[in-house]
Amino acid sequence: MLGLGLPFAVIASTTLKRGALMSALCCACALVGFFLARLLGRHVSDTLRVLLVSLGAVCAVGGIVQSGVFSRVLIDGLGAYVPLAAANMILVSIAVDRQEQPFSAALRGVCFSCIGFTLAMCLLSVIRELLSLHTIWDRPVQFSAVPISGAALPCFGFILLGFFAAFGRTLGRAHLRILIRRTLRAKREEKEEGIG
Amino acid sequence: MILNPQSPPHIRTRETNATLMGDTIISLLPLYAMATYFYGGRALLLGLTGLLTALISDMACTMIAGRVPNLRDFSAAVTGLILPLLMPASIRYSIVIVAVIFAIVVAKQPFGGVGENIFNPAAAGMAFAIVCWPAEVFTYPAPFEKIPIKLAADTAIRTATSPAQALALGGLPNQTPLDLLMGNVPGPMGTTNILVLLTCLLYLTVRRTVHGRATLAFLAGGAAVAVLFPRAGGLAALYELMSGMLLFAAIYMLNDPVTSPKRSAPMLLYSAMTGVLSIMFRHLGRYEESVIFALLVMNSTVWLLDLWGERVARRERRKAHGAQTDPGLPQETGVHVGDPEE
Amino acid sequence: MRETGYKGILLEQNKEPLLSRGIRELERLPVQEAFFSEERPDPAQLNASRLQNIAYEAQIIDESDGVQLWKKLAKASRDGALAIVVDALDDEPYISSQLCIALWMDDELEDAITIVKDALGIERAVVEIYRNLTDIDIRIPSKIGNYRVRRVGGTYPAELRVRKNESKLLIIGACALIHLYRAVTRCRIQTTAFVSVAGDCIANPANYEIPLDCTVAQVLSASGLIAPPKRIVTGGSMTGIGVTDPTSVRVRPATRGILAFAEQFDDLGFSCIGCGRCVDVCPQGLSPYFVHKLLRAHRRGTARRAAEGCNCCGACSYVCPAKLDLSHRIYEVAADGRRGGEET
Numbered sequence: 001m002l003g004l005g006l007p008f009a010v011i012a013s014t015t016l017k018r019g020a021l022m023s024a025l026c027c028a029c030a031l032v033g034f035f036l037a038r039l040l041g042r043h044v045s046d047t048l049r050v051l052l053v054s055l056g057a058v059c060a061v062g063g064i065v066q067s068g069v070f071s072r073v074l075i076d077g078l079g080a081y082v083p084l085a086a087a088n089m090i091l092v093s094i095a096v097d098r099q100e101q102p103f104s105a106a107l108r109g110v111c112f113s114c115i116g117f118t119l120a121m122c123l124l125s126v127i128r129e130l131l132s133l134h135t136i137w138d139r140p141v142q143f144s145a146v147p148i149s150g151a152a153l154p155c156f157g158f159i160l161l162g163f164f165a166a167f168g169r170t171l172g173r174a175h176l177r178i179l180i181r182r183t184l185r186a187k188r189e190e191k192e193e194g195i196g
Numbered sequence: 197m198i199l200n201p202q203s204p205p206h207i208r209t210r211e212t213n214a215t216l217m218g219d220t221i222i223s224l225l226p227l228y229a230m231a232t233y234f235y236g237g238r239a240l241l242l243g244l245t246g247l248l249t250a251l252i253s254d255m256a257c258t259m260i261a262g263r264v265p266n267l268r269d270f271s272a273a274v275t276g277l278i279l280p281l282l283m284p285a286s287i288r289y290s291i292v293i294v295a296v297i298f299a300i301v302v303a304k305q306p307f308g309g310v311g312e313n314i315f316n317p318a319a320a321g322m323a324f325a326i327v328c329w330p331a332e333v334f335t336y337p338a339p340f341e342k343i344p345i346k347l348a349a350d351t352a353i354r355t356a357t358s359p360a361q362a363l364a365l366g367g368l369p370n371q372t373p374l375d376l377l378m379g380n381v382p383g384p385m386g387t388t389n390i391l392v393l394l395t396c397l398l399y400l401t402v403r404r405t406v407h408g409r410a411t412l413a414f415l416a417g418g419a420a421v422a423v424l425f426p427r428a429g430g431l432a433a434l435y436e437l438m439s440g441m442l443l444f445a446a447i448y449m450l451n452d453p454v455t456s457p458k459r460s461a462p463m464l465l466y467s468a469m470t471g472v473l474s475i476m477f478r479h480l481g482r483y484e485e486s487v488i489f490a491l492l493v494m495n496s497t498v499w500l501l502d503l504w505g506e507r508v509a510r511r512e513r514r515k516a517h518g519a520q521t522d523p524g525l526p527q528e529t530g531v532h533v534g535d536p537e538e
Numbered sequence: 539m540r541e542t543g544y545k546g547i548l549l550e551q552n553k554e555p556l557l558s559r560g561i562r563e564l565e566r567l568p569v570q571e572a573f574f575s576e577e578r579p580d581p582a583q584l585n586a587s588r589l590q591n592i593a594y595e596a597q598i599i600d601e602s603d604g605v606q607l608w609k610k611l612a613k614a615s616r617d618g619a620l621a622i623v624v625d626a627l628d629d630e631p632y633i634s635s636q637l638c639i640a641l642w643m644d645d646e647l648e649d650a651i652t653i654v655k656d657a658l659g660i661e662r663a664v665v666e667i668y669r670n671l672t673d674i675d676i677r678i679p680s681k682i683g684n685y686r687v688r689r690v691g692g693t694y695p696a697e698l699r700v701r702k703n704e705s706k707l708l709i710i711g712a713c714a715l716i717h718l719y720r721a722v723t724r725c726r727i728q729t730t731a732f733v734s735v736a737g738d739c740i741a742n743p744a745n746y747e748i749p750l751d752c753t754v755a756q757v758l759s760a761s762g763l764i765a766p767p768k769r770i771v772t773g774g775s776m777t778g779i780g781v782t783d784p785t786s787v788r789v790r791p792a793t794r795g796i797l798a799f800a801e802q803f804d805d806l807g808f809s810c811i812g813c814g815r816c817v818d819v820c821p822q823g824l825s826p827y828f829v830h831k832l833l834r835a836h837r838r839g840t841a842r843r844a845a846e847g848c849n850c851c852g853a854c855s856y857v858c859p860a861k862l863d864l865s866h867r868i869y870e871v872a873a874d875g876r877r878g879g880e881e882t
Contacts, residue, residue, distance in 0.1 A: 146329075149328045150324055150327045151328075153327065162306065197755075197766070199767075199768065199783075199784075200782070200802075201782050202769055202771070202780030203780065203866040204771075204776060204777050204780075204852050204865065205775065205777070205853075205855050206769060206771045206778060207549075208855070208856055208858075209856055209857050209859075212806060212860070213859050213860050215859070268807075310811060311809045312809075453812045454811050455812075458812065458814035458825060458827050459825070502828070506825055509823055509824075509825065512823065513823045513824070513847055517822075517847060
């Protein structure tokens with residue numbers, strides 16, 4: 001579901017610094033929106049909740065931008081992607097408030113989504129920065145290969161994302177296979193114990 | 197003796213996928229010979245690099261996907277041999293490697309491997325190379341300049357303006373059409389020698405590997421735009437058609453069986469539109485050589501052309517056969533196993 | 539653009555050396571004669587019903603479509619027919635049993651045609667022979683006795699294409715006519731079939747007259763095997779049936795050929811590359827590539843509609859460079875559609 005915020009984050013995160021900034025913004029939006037939504041809960045009508053959550057998320061973004069954690073230059077460099085990502089994240093946070101689940105479970109879900117999103121974004125931007133500029137976090141890295149300037153293109157970001165998704169699926173399937181093997185082994189041992 | 201069950205027909209033609217791709221590879225060898233003649237052994241080494249990279253990455257991807265690699269499948273080899281021919285002879289080896297890896301690992305295998313890709317892998321790899329290194333890919337050495345096999349960073353190569361670049365600048369190239377026919381012009385390694393290219397086209401058409409009419413339609417479409425909107429006076433249209441990668445792409449990449457339409461009407465439309473688009477992109481686009489991008493754009497419409505072709509064919513079939521939907525079984529000339537005695 | 543032009547494929551006919559050897563008998567499987575009556579009828583006094591009776595008593599089955607001959611004669615005399623067409627087409631490679639009869643037993647064939655013509659009162663008769671026979675050593679005559687030989691041209695499948703206006707014509711296979719001639723002149727029951735035994739495993743390939751109900755294994759060993767066959771086919775090379783157990787398959791009147799090949803088609807592991815050769819050769823104007831793609835995507839409903847009209851000639855499988863098994867699967871899908879298969 002956090003994938004709704006994805007396109008703008010992918011296009012914008014061509015270096016690690018930018019990727020980190022985008023993830024921070026998106027996570028802030030998501031978390032603030034989530035907390036606000038849970039706080040308001042069923043006490044207000046749905047429309048009002050949406051409005052208030054949007055307001056809260058905008059404030060969160062504004063707060064991060066103003067706080068000075070990230071340099072002005074970096075934020076200006078991202079330009080229009082900041083509000084775009086924020087707007088998308090507002091929609092996402094409304095989707096993730098999961099009113100019917102208990103608070104701890106929903107909180108766990110949102111936190112893990114944010115962590116995963118940040119990890120994926122940072123990995124993506126590290127690869128793109130390495131390939132196109134041969135730097136990490138703006139520090140040059142020894143790399144004897146050619147600089148592939150095309151890695152900074154948006155389409156390359158999506159191509160990489162596709163490969164990540166494939167890799168993720170492979171990991172998931174391998175995990176499933178391990179689980180199945182473990183279950184079968186346990187069942188076999190049970191049966192042997194039962195017979196013996 | 198119990199035999200395996202077989203379904204008809206019980207005789208097959210001798211041609212296989214391997215012979216089809218093998219024909220294409222054979223027709224690329226004269227082009228490599230000409231490139232070696234003009235630029236030295238580096239041309240061959242570039243070709244070898246492309247070939248090995250393609251084979252290795254194709255096999256790696258096939259095994260990762262869990263499929264059994266087929267050693268007789270030469271489609272990756274064709275991609276690996278075509279890409280270096282589109283580059284100048286003085287290009288770095290690493291650029292060829294990256295372009296070929298992109299072609300196989302991004303443009304071919306994720307779509308499903310052999311026979312399932314939508315975009316021509318060689319065109320996609322070349323497009324990636326053009327976008328990443330526009331200066332290097334379009335800097336052509338002068339012909340007969342023997343380029344050393346290992347290029348040090350400070351080796352000076354005498355570069356020259358290719359006909360495509362001259363046209364892009366707004367003037368006629370200073371080589372005669374005869375020079376262009378013989379390949380005595382700067383340009384991509386394998387695409388300058390028009391005479392050899394035409395011979396290869398003839399060979400491939402006779403072997404039915406490519407559709408000659410499609411290439412002609414492509415050239416006709418391009419010629420129409422070039423004649424209607426000439427960039428320079430005089431024989432500009434002729435120069436347009438003979439410069440750059442146009443003819444090479446028309447022979448090898450336009451007729452790629454996987455990514456082109458199957459019926460003749462959509463194929464002719466596809467070829468003509470690609471020709472029109474490539475000349476238009478030359479006039480209006482950023483690079484002086486854009487047939488690759490025109491091809492990729494038309495590749496994305498092939499599914500639509502095929503669908504249209506099938507609808508038209510179905511309508512014609514209904515008209516020809518009338519209401520008869522059951523042509524009946526062919527004459528039974530076999531024996532029914534287990535038939536009760538008549 | 540005319541996409542339903544009759545394309546088809548030009549096949550290498552491989553009819554020699556069978557054609558030059560005439561009709562032979564196998565020593566180990568001698569022909570047993572059987573008769574249904576002692577008295578010999580007068581051929582000049584035959585009428586339609588008498589001829590039908592003779593055909594019925596002799597149990598003659600037409601080899602070109604497996605229909606009993608007396609039924610065909612009955613229909614022709616009831617509805618009237620424009621002409622008699624003697625089927626000696628043989629457009630499939632290796633198969634030449636009908637053609638051999640037309641060339642080597644032409645006198646009997648001519649007499650048989652005359653008998654049918656006079657009995658049923660049909661004015662015209664023509665013998666159809668395939669035109670594109672390029673590698674044969676014998677000259678095909680332009681007339682068999684008094685009857686014109688019509689060369690049917692075109693690519694394979696010529697026979698499937700030519701049989702369009704069947705209801706107006708009386709089409710009889712050449713072998714059935716020979717059996718009819720024997721039945722009329724000597725009251726012989728049909729106890730044999732004319733079979734082309736060919737293929738690269740056969741020591742003595744020829745057109746043999748083989749007694750009915752011999753097993754395929756007996757025929758193969760009688761004609762001599764020089765190599766153990768990997769594939770045995772009864773019927774035509776393009777439309778025949780693969781035999782899995784030769785000791786259980788018997789020669790029937792409609793058996794036209796027994797072929798034994800040493801070469802097995804290995805599964806080369808090629809996938810469809812979309813070369814489009816199948817689309818070029820389909821005589822019905824279908825796109826086997828399209829149907830194959832739809833079947834792979836499990837869209838059977840659309841595949842049924844796209845495969846409408848397939849006649850299983852096998853041309854698409856023949857030309858496919860990836861050696862896919864196209865024609866059989868497409869024909870099954872089309873048959874499914876005709877039966878009104880459910881949408882999946």
